[in-house]
Amino acid sequence: MGFGLSPSQPAIGVLLADAMRYLSGGYWWLGVFPGLGLLLMVLGFERLSSQLRRAL
DSSP states (O other), X not given: OXXXXXXXXXXXXXXXXXXXXXXXXXXXXXXXXXXXXXXXHHHHHHHHHHHHHHHO
16 A cells, blocks of 8 residues: 555664564563553553543
8 A cells, every 4th residue: 555654764663573573582672662662652642632632
């Protein structure tokens, strides 16, 4: 379909997908920081949406 970023551009999903290859080798921290970034971003959007819902 052609939607989204190209695989050469850095994105959280691409970083997590690349980190999955190294988890079994003991490099677990390669997935922790992008995963935490994604989690914080989702929680931030959820908090923003609930505040907007209360305000409106």
